[in-house]
Amino acid sequence: MAIALPFLIALALVIFVLSNIVFFMWAEFKISGRVADRFGPMETGRWHGWAQPLADILKFLNKEDIIPANADKLIFRVAPFVGFIPVVMVLAAIPYTNKIFVRDFDIAVFFVIALSSFTFVSMVMGGWASGNKYSLLGAFRAAGMLLSYELPLGLAIAGVVMLSATLSLIGIVQQQTVWNIVLQPIGFLVFMVAMQAELQRSPFDLAVAESELVAGYSVEYSGMRYAMFQLGEFFGLWALASMAVLLFLGGWHGPYLPGIVWFFIKFYGIFLFLAFSRVSVPRVRPDQLMDLGWKILLPSALVNIVITATLIVLVPHYQVPLAVSEFVILIAALYLMRRVLK
């Protein structure tokens, strides 16, 4: 029984996350529908098509698992797992309150970043193994994009780590008497933008852009393996949205309500932001993508780090000066950018 307990916890966690993901899918259908002045799914399960995601999953499970004749069969088969398994492993590092967590890694932040880089590998594997030029192109778009955005993402996280002086996610949340979004608005913005790129969500979904590359690296996939790519993406969303909550929004901190509730309020806030930005912002071109990553996000993340480091070293009570200076710089930068764009 003692041995079985971790497995049961893991199973419970996965089921919990999966059910949330089912809800995500439905919510996304509905939001994108409403934004496009549609209803979205209405039939399946009677009430506002609530069972549509479940039906989709069943459909995927039932579909034939096609392997193209030109494919590298071994890698073609392995690729979805390479993307999926590390993302699931990331769940182990994410705490929900200071009581509810799987394991308190002392390098949790680093662990998450390291494992999320497998996403890129699975895309390249799948795209290359398919033996299809669209999938290969898509894979390399994804690869270049992930590599470009992992840097600002990591640097934005580094700013938070500098404030909290620990890599443990629980430790980081406990440090946040003031939410880090107040102290590091620049870092938070960089994180939010880079996160969407990392998740390959619109407006950064050009690796799987239907109109250009059919479906990118997953063009040849069908059935269960395709579902695993999709599921991997949702797990990644789960992980990164949780990270945003934990790193910048004070985790489970909040008045009156219990911690777990606060956590999921903030979590769904992030989710809503992602869902709305997906349907409201047009897709960027590859060159715009690279420009954004290397010329705006990376310098901004570095500015964030430099300001934070300087103030930590020089000022004993650095919170107020840090928040003020970051806000001033952010507003000045946005104002300047607006002027330039005009």
Add this chain to the structure above:
Amino acid sequence: MAQYAWVIAVMPVLAFLIILFTLRRIKEKAAYVAIAATGAGLLLSLGVLATVWGGRIFTYQTTWLTAGKLTLKIGMYIDPLAAVMLVVVTTVSLLVQIYSIGYMKGEKRLSWYYAAVSLFTASMLSLVIANNFLQLYISWELVGLCSYLLIGFWYEKKSASSAAMKAFIITRIGDVGFFLGLALLFVNTHTFDFSAVRQIVAAGSLGAGTLTAIALLFFAGAAGKSAQFPLHVWLPDAMEGPTPVSALIHAATMVAAGVYLVARSFFIFEAAHPAALQVVAGIGAFTAILAAVIAVTMTDIKKVLAYSTISQLGFMMAALGVGGYTAAIFHLTTHAFFKALLFLGAGSVIHGAGTQNIYEMGGLLKKMKVTGWTFLIATLSIAGIVPLSGFWSKDEILTEAAKSGNYIILGVLLVTAFLTAFYMFRLYFVVFTGPVRDEHAHESPAVMTYPLLILAVPAALLGLAGSPLLGNWFTKFIALPGAEHIAAAPDYLMMGLSTAAALAGIGFSYVLYGRRAVTAWSVVNSLSSFSWLNTTFVDKTIRDGLRVTLGISNGLARFDTRFVDGIVNGVGGVIGTFSRYFSRANSGFIQRYAMRFVIAFMLLAVAVYFVLVR
């Protein structure tokens, strides 16, 4: 002041380097660099002269290189002789360089010309201040090299390049002697230093035979450089070089180096067998009269002056030979100025008249006032007319000759004095008087005439410094240290004889060339056999001698190529064969290298493990 004398020599070197490294860009401006260096050198030289005024001697030296027990030093030996030579060299060099701005105008290798002149000046100065024979020898060869470069300055002309080679090879014959003398000296004394050698010679530990051999070998070198019979044949040909170069190198300075060498090593000659000095005197006197006779037959203005130079150098050598050390140096000094003046004047004439043949000139005094009058001063000076410097120095030599009791030498020198006056005035009358043959002749620019005017002053007046009537100041100044000073009373007999010879020569010349009372050709033709002796006999002998040397050299070369090279090539060939075999290993296939590396590392690890750990 004297300790900075080396700066005088270094500055032209700097000028040389600056010009050399900016050869293409500096163009005419090279002249200013060289002139600045030499001008500064002149000022410093005057300072050095003032420092040694009281007859003091300065020596400085530093280690140049050490090889085993042998330590070679370079240094300076600044005595009145060196100081006087410094001033002479820098003055003449400076004036010649200024003059060259006009004379060499439009020359496309002008910067190279100034580079070579600067190098020459530096070498000559270094020769003058050397405190040991080795440094002197190095400078000696350097001036030879510069002479070669400048004679062959217009190397497009076949005659110029051949003349350059001839000069180089013939002086080389003398230099071999000098070198052997140096070797002999070093073997016996283990030093090159003047003072040390002087002490060793004074101590008398060297045999008279050895000293005589050294002296004669040195004299061979001096004869080559100073164009003494039979090695004089290069100097007339050297007139192929630019005229200012002839004035500087082949009249005033470098050719005097031989005289300087004999003067510097005079203590060796004195200690040697008397025959050594007699050889010097004999060859000097013979050269003096031979060259004077040939000068009479020459029709090229520069050739006349070249033979005149040879003749005057013979005078100096004869003076040294009869023991007239100070007289020789005195004549060297005055000669440097008036002969430089003559050459520069000749250059001006050539510049104005566009020819070197004296019979194509005539009446130029009207066209070229400055050149003509300064030339006249120099001519009077070299002829030996009373208050001018040539008179006093020549008189000094004649006095010394008379004092030594060597009346043959004295007679020869007196005849030479007569001939000198004759051929010099022949030159003067033909070129500057008589009908105007070239209407286009014109005076040279100021940059050329001012050096003439400046040079005219020492050419006329310097002799007074050594006049016995005025107390023989110059003689006292440069007299050998330790040698008791002979208070030379004015020898009115000699003055009279030399003046008589000079006036006779001038008069004879005036009759033949000034008034043209007698046809000149009969006289000149009768003298032309001497010319044959010179051109055919000496040249042929030297050529035959060179041919023998060439034969020996060829034999040795054959030995070298067949035997010595055979060994060397054999060794090289064996190594080469192995190398070709081993170089296959260097295939460019990098993983093969890596594999060798791993294997070698393995073997090394095993070896280290078993040797050190176990």
Add this chain to the structure above:
Amino acid sequence: MVPLQYYIIMSAILFTIGIYGVLARRNAILVLLSVEIMFNAVNINFMAFSAYITPATMVGQIYTIFAVASGAAEIGIGLAIILLIYRGRETVNVDEVNMLKW
């Protein structure tokens, strides 16, 4: 508990495999991968020694950090050079790039 020798032998074998790859592989990229294998064999050794012999000072671990960083620099430069060679010679086969000889 795993004896230290096990780690050492495992890394030695891994290193040897890397050597074989470096010597026998023709494609320059595969050679680079083999070099990486050798690098990591060395790093395993460092890590094992660090954990077993100096757990407090962590010398081996810190050395490994530096080794990994320079290894990353090395593979970046190596791939850039391979790219250059490919542009110039249309091949990445090490045995065909043999102009530098004799």
Add this chain to the structure above:
Amino acid sequence: MSGQLLAFWALSFVILSGALYIVMTKNIMHAVFMHLLTMSMIAAVYGLLHADFMAAMQVLIYAGAVTAMVVFALMLTKSQSRPDGAGIAVDNQQRGASFLTAAGFLAVVIYVLVPQKWAVHEAAPVVKSDVAAMGAIIFKSYILPFEVISVILLAALIGVIVLARKED
């Protein structure tokens, strides 16, 4: 047999067979992905040695950076024109000699290393690596090498850009 030992044997097996696969396979792309697997398993070995930070670092560098660079290099140089990788000789002519050399090297190393007695620390190997302590050590005792390595990385970054960019 303890769990650790079992894990060690399993990881060693995967690592060594993965490495062998890398140096044996004809398919370069397979070699690249197998390389990533091997490196991840080496990261697991670091975890076994209680160096979690180094394990994460290993994964980050090899999954995030090295594999990406190698894959890009592969695509930019036509090393692998077809997914099955057929028709391209990937081994050179000194394969046999290389095998013998490597075997000899292994023999030497094993012969020298196995009998050695190591001064194993009494607390080893159960001491958990403390990231904070490690950071303190790096930024106090090893600050100079750290800065040097940062300069090296910068130099490599610039060098790679200079080398790899097309001149136009």
